[in-house]
Amino acid sequence: MNPVTSIGLSTAPTCPSACGRRVWERLKGFVSLASRLSTPRLASQEQVRKAEPSLLDRERSIAPSGYSRWLVPPAALAIHLCIGQVYSFSVFKIPLTQLLGVNKSLPGDWKQTQVAWIFSLAIVMLGLSAAVFGRWLEKAGPRKAMFAAAVCFALGFYVSYFGVATHQLWLIYLGYGFIGGTGLGLGYISPVSTLIKWFPDRPGLATGMAIMGFGGGAMIGSPLGIQLMAHFHSAQDTGVGKTFLVMGTMYFLLMMFGVFTIRVPRDGWKLENWTPSEKPQALITTHNVDVDTAFGTKQFWLLWIVLCTNVTAGIGILEQASPMIQELFKGTIGPLAAGGFVGLLSLFNMAGRFLWSSASDYLGRKQTYFVFFVLGAVLYLVLPRTGGDHLNSVILFVSIAVILISMYGGGFATMPAYLGDLFGTYHVSAIHGRILTAWSVAGVLGPVLVNYMRDYQIEHGVDHAGAYQTTLFVMSGLLVVGCIANLMVRPVPQKYWLPSVPEHSDYNLEPQRSH
Amino acid sequence: MADIGKHSWKVAIFFAWLVVGVPFAWGVYNTLLSSVQLFDPAQTQVGSK
Numbered sequence: 001m002n003p004v005t006s007i008g009l010s011t012a013p014t015c016p017s018a019c020g021r022r023v024w025e026r027l028k029g030f031v032s033l034a035s036r037l038s039t040p041r042l043a044s045q046e047q048v049r050k051a052e053p054s055l056l057d058r059e060r061s062i063a064p065s066g067y068s069r070w071l072v073p074p075a076a077l078a079i080h081l082c083i084g085q086v087y088s089f090s091v092f093k094i095p096l097t098q099l100l101g102v103n104k105s106l107p108g109d110w111k112q113t114q115v116a117w118i119f120s121l122a123i124v125m126l127g128l129s130a131a132v133f134g135r136w137l138e139k140a141g142p143r144k145a146m147f148a149a150a151v152c153f154a155l156g157f158y159v160s161y162f163g164v165a166t167h168q169l170w171l172i173y174l175g176y177g178f179i180g181g182t183g184l185g186l187g188y189i190s191p192v193s194t195l196i197k198w199f200p201d202r203p204g205l206a207t208g209m210a211i212m213g214f215g216g217g218a219m220i221g222s223p224l225g226i227q228l229m230a231h232f233h234s235a236q237d238t239g240v241g242k243t244f245l246v247m248g249t250m251y252f253l254l255m256m257f258g259v260f261t262i263r264v265p266r267d268g269w270k271l272e273n274w275t276p277s278e279k280p281q282a283l284i285t286t287h288n289v290d291v292d293t294a295f296g297t298k299q300f301w302l303l304w305i306v307l308c309t310n311v312t313a314g315i316g317i318l319e320q321a322s323p324m325i326q327e328l329f330k331g332t333i334g335p336l337a338a339g340g341f342v343g344l345l346s347l348f349n350m351a352g353r354f355l356w357s358s359a360s361d362y363l364g365r366k367q368t369y370f371v372f373f374v375l376g377a378v379l380y381l382v383l384p385r386t387g388g389d390h391l392n393s394v395i396l397f398v399s400i401a402v403i404l405i406s407m408y409g410g411g412f413a414t415m416p417a418y419l420g421d422l423f424g425t426y427h428v429s430a431i432h433g434r435i436l437t438a439w440s441v442a443g444v445l446g447p448v449l450v451n452y453m454r455d456y457q458i459e460h461g462v463d464h465a466g467a468y469q470t471t472l473f474v475m476s477g478l479l480v481v482g483c484i485a486n487l488m489v490r491p492v493p494q495k496y497w498l499p500s501v502p503e504h505s506d507y508n509l510e511p512q513r514s515h
Numbered sequence: 516m517a518d519i520g521k522h523s524w525k526v527a528i529f530f531a532w533l534v535v536g537v538p539f540a541w542g543v544y545n546t547l548l549s550s551v552q553l554f555d556p557a558q559t560q561v562g563s564k
Contacts, residue, residue: 066521066524067524068524068525068527068528070528071524071527071528071531074528074531074532074534074535074536075531077535077539078534078535081535081538081539081542213535213539216539216542216543217542218542219539219542219543219545219546220538220539220541220542221542222542222545223541223542223545254534254535254538257531257534261531333553336552336555337552337553337555338553339549339552340549340550340551340552340553340554340555341550341553342549343546343547343549343550343552343553344550344553346546347543347546347547347550350543398553
């Protein structure tokens with residue numbers, strides 16, 4: 001086929017030169033026309049591209065019609081299951097101290113005390129990044145924040161791989177501790193607001209599901225890390241570096257599932273077949289408080305004390321679970337059984353996050369914390385009496401310990417809904433981020449308190465089993481302080497309320513609950 | 516059409532929970548296995564107490 005005729009140009013067969021000129025002119029005209037037509041279109045596409053929100057923007061994550069809110073909890077879980085890995089970091093502790101010797105530590109290998117800083121730094125960064133980036137998160141939306149969390153968390157593993165490969169500890173501090181820790185904070189708070197908005201009828205259940213994932217993350221991270229290291233282990237390699245690479249990639253992919261599954265409700269969305277309670281409830285507001293304003297309220301700091309005391313007391317058990325059960329039941333409980341006890345505590349820590357938080361939807365947040373503090377204070381007093389020198393009941397000891405640890409987990413998971421009740425849903429993720437600094441403080445305070453008191457007593461002649469008694473009594477006292485703080489919580493005064501919700505805010509800010 | 520849409524969302528929910536449920540269940544299973552040692556008579560004398 002003649003290419004000229006094929007594009008629809010007429011030809012004059014009798015005059016080749018004139019024909020050629022005409023074809024040339026036509027082609028030029030065609031190109032010119034095409035250029036004129038395409039140039040403005042390309043320009044407008046460019047403009048459209050500029051104006052169009054990116055895939056990660058809040059506008060692109062608004063739920064389409066028919067979207068089910070039950071897709072949001074798995075999206076949040078995908079993030080929390082990954083970042084919860086931080087609590088299983090201890091599986092890398094010994095291998096990291098044997099990088100040169102492979103099966104034993106050599107003089108040039110890192111010390112356990114040096115390696116321990118990696119976890120501490122990650123937890124400190126969790127609290128700091130949650131506090132610092134909370135406001136940005138509210139503006140950027142959950143998808144962008146979750147993406148940033150995934151990038152930071154995976155990057156942390158990759159940088160740590162280079163730290164292992166080059167035997168540079170500072171690279172692991174930077175990678176897993178600083179960069180990965182930033183991802184932890186961002187990931188922890190990113191789905192909170194969204195969950196509370198999708199579940200106005202059951203905010204406790206919704207946030208409980210996500211925060212339960214953080215507890216579950218350690219259960220995945222620990223066997224995964226151990227099995228991967230065993231797989232990559234060789235005579236020349238501990239397998240830690242390659243494990244970091246694989247885990248970073250796996251976690252990134254799972255977090256991406258969360259990133260692209262999460263959706264925010266469209267403006268004006270209302271839950272079908274649900275009407276807010278007509279009965280006024282003093283501690284559940286229909287108003288919103290800005291994060292900076294909330295930071296200056298008495299209520300914020302009371303809840304900060306509530307979280308800090310609850311977490312410190314829980315750490316009192318977690319920190320010494322294994323030696324405590326062995327020393328209280330000398331001759332009955334061995335190291336392997338004690339390891340089983342630690343596993344059982346992890347299960348109840350995770351279950352408590354979901355169960356207590358869900359129960360708080362019915363009990364009320366203040367009442368739920370009241371149970372934590374009163375029941376907890378009593379149980380901490382009873383716990384040392386179950387030991388070999390007194391009641392000598394392992395079953396009773398284990399039963400009390402799992403209830404206490406379930407309330408520790410419950411305290412974490414119920415907090416976002418408590419904050420949502422008091423300050424509204426507008427900046428709840430950001431406020432939650434700031435209150436997590438209480439966790440950072442408790443993370444340092446708890447172990448220091450427990451270890452210092454224990455060492456002090458042993459130095460002064462108290463036997464190992466007896467040394468736990470004073471420690472647990474102090475934990476009980478801490479819970480009394482938390483109880484007082486919780487009882488002092490009152491509704492946020494009107495002067496702190498936002499007069500109206502700012503435009504272009506992250507979420508639909510129609511109050512979804514009245515009273 | 517609405518029914519098809521509704522069905523698709525149900526499938527999406529199923530797969531979404533599967534994606535997080537499988538690793539979660541694996542983690543819980545592993546932890547349960549280690550917890551069982553607390554009740555293992557070879558490791559402890561819980562039953563006799």
